[in-house]
Amino acid sequence: MKSSALFTRTAVGALAFGLSTAAFAETWRYAHEEFEGDVQDVYAVAxxxxxxxxxxxxxxxxxxxxxxESDDIMEQAQSGILEFVNQSPGFSGAWLPPAQIFFVPYLLPTDEQTVLEFFDESKAINEMFPELYAEHDLELLNMYPEGEMVVTADEPITSPEDLNNKKIRVMTNPLLSETYDAFGASPTPLPWGEVYGGLQTGVIDGQENPIFWIESGGLYEVSPNLTFTGHGWFVTASMANQDFFNGLSDSDQEVVREAADVAYDHTMEHIQGLADESLEKIREDSDEVTVTRLTDEQLEAFKAQAPQVEQAYLEMTGEDGEALLEQFKADLEAVQSD
Structure with missing residues (x-):
């Protein structure tokens, strides 16, 4: 009798626990800026x-x-409609000016392993940026690089003079406009959904993106001249609505943090060699594509414009930007001196 009663109580307790667990099971929503199989999607799936x-x-x-578009999903995340969002500082720079640091040209090196190590170890990335995003009701989970930026245009580019008066599409980012102004181009903000058509019809003469995105989006079909200018990397950020995150149990917060770490590690493995694979696909698909890799002398002409963009960054961002830039450079120096 005792064992029967104990079994009944145990069974009821187990059922109640199961119902309780089910009651707290939720469906969370995660939005990003790319297509299925692209880098942000690889992160989101992991x-x-x-x-x-x-x-x-x-x-x-x-x-x-x-x-x-990207601005839409950020608004939905900040308002709590979405629990998670992935957005590049190329868009968030308009409301989080210090995030524009990634658009100071020639600040990050082109060497992939150095960049990956920097994102792993940087105090600016892993300690300072979370505080900046928190001021905008966002819990930063990860910042990570997707690939080196490549310029595509209606003709090969070998000097700033080649960009004179060319309408180059840029994200809604004031400092990115400063960069292309400094390079001699006419920066033209345009939503991503209008880029392919804009290139096809001549509304714009060129654009910049990592090579995997140029391949994925078919941009080389309408903008076939690719130039590796070495001026920067496409960087993105995964984050959670802060009220949502703070309202989670300790165990759920831990799961989210662990999921972000696993997704980051998986994605950093994924991008290694991705640029070469994407370029090979482009070349196999089109005989019209040209690929220009600037010589050291040609690069110097572009690098000479970088100080004025860095100064513009400091003017836009004040003390926060100055402190971030100082730490950013110290972190890079530490990685490059290893």
Whole structure:
């Protein structure tokens, strides 16, 4: 009798626990700026798989265009409609000016391993940026690089003079406009959804993106002259709505943090060699594509314009920007001296 009663109480308790767990299981929403299989999607899928394997929660992923453009999904994340969002500082720089640091040309090196090590170890990235995003009600999970920026245009580019009066599409980022002004071009802000058509019709003469995105989006079809200027990397950030994150249990916060770490590590492995693979696909698909890698002498002509952009960054960002830039350079020096 005792054992029967104990069994009944145990069974009821187990059922109640199961119902309680189910009651707290939630569906979270994660939106990013890219297509299926692209770098941000690789991160999001790894994040989702860890969340679902280590909690009762599920994660829905929304890719480019499904909930609007990049600005749209950020608004939805800040208002709490989305729990998670991935957005490049190319867009967030307008409301988080210090994030424009990634558009100071020639600040980051072109060597992939050095850049990966920098993002792993940088105090500016891992300690200062979370505080800046928190001021905008966002919990920064990771900042990570996606690939070196490549310029595509209607003709090969070998000098700033070649960019004179060319309409180069830029993200809605004041400092990126300063960069292309300094390079001699006419920076033209344009939503991503209008870029392919703009290149096709001549509304714009060129644009910049990492090579995998140029391949994925078919930009080489309408802008076939690729130039490796070495001026920067495409960087992005994964974050959570801060009220949502702060309202999670300690165990759920830990799962989210662990999922972000796993997704980051997986994505950093994924991007290694990705640029070469993407360029090979482009060359196999099109005989019209030209690839220009600037000589040291040609690079110097572009690098000579960088100090004025750095000064513009400092003027835009004040003390926060100055402190971030100082730490950024110290972190780079530490990595490069190893």
């Amino acid at each position: 994040f989702k798989e860890y969340i679902e394997a280590n909690s009762e929660h599920t994660l829905e992923i929304y890719r480019f265009g499904e909930l609007g």
